[in-house]
Amino acid sequence: MKRYQAGDKFPNLIFQTAYQSDIQTRDILKGKTVFWVLRYIGCPICRLDVSMIAERYKEFEDKNAQVFVVMQSDREHIRESLGEEQLPFEIICDVDMKFYDALNIAPASTVEELLGSRKDELEEKIAQAENSGFYHGDYEGEEQQLPAMFIVDEEGQISYAHYAKDLMDMPEIDDVLKML
Secondary structure (H helix, E strand, C coil), X not given: CCCCCCCCECCCCEEEECCCCCEEHHHHCXXXXXXXXXXXXXXXXXXXXXXXXXXXXXXXXXCCEEEEEEECCCHHHHHHHHCCCCCXXXXXXXXXXXXXXXXXXXXXXXXXXXXXXXXXXXXXXXHHHHHCCCCCCCCCCCCCECCEEEEECCCCEEEEEEECCCCCCCCXXXXXXXXX
């Protein structure tokens, strides 16, 4: 199965969020849509990423963009983890791995590959997550799942596609905002 790249058409997938069902990607595209594909809500690094995206969401809106975070988590885990916290974006619950499979986002073949070579940066991000109150929760889905990111326009054309080589190989929020 091929990996998507800039210029390709994003597939029309049916998905659910923690609060909505039977949504199609073609129906939610407006302005620029960032699909920030992470692992699961119990992962402290992923939870930190969700929090940082939420804190800076107005900057995405100012660039006529929206974000959907994709996770292997089920609705209950998302709701439980967020508690009363209201996010300005939706988390796509992809328990069946349809997004991951359709976009050919493979897991790492080993834990070492998942962790990558930037161990100092990874440890720093884990410490930042813990300092923010995010500790490891329940495991869900494929533990060695690698993240990815896609920026898609209103017509469904991909303007940016990134398949991470390890956990730390993802664009920073500032980089994503510059691309928009």
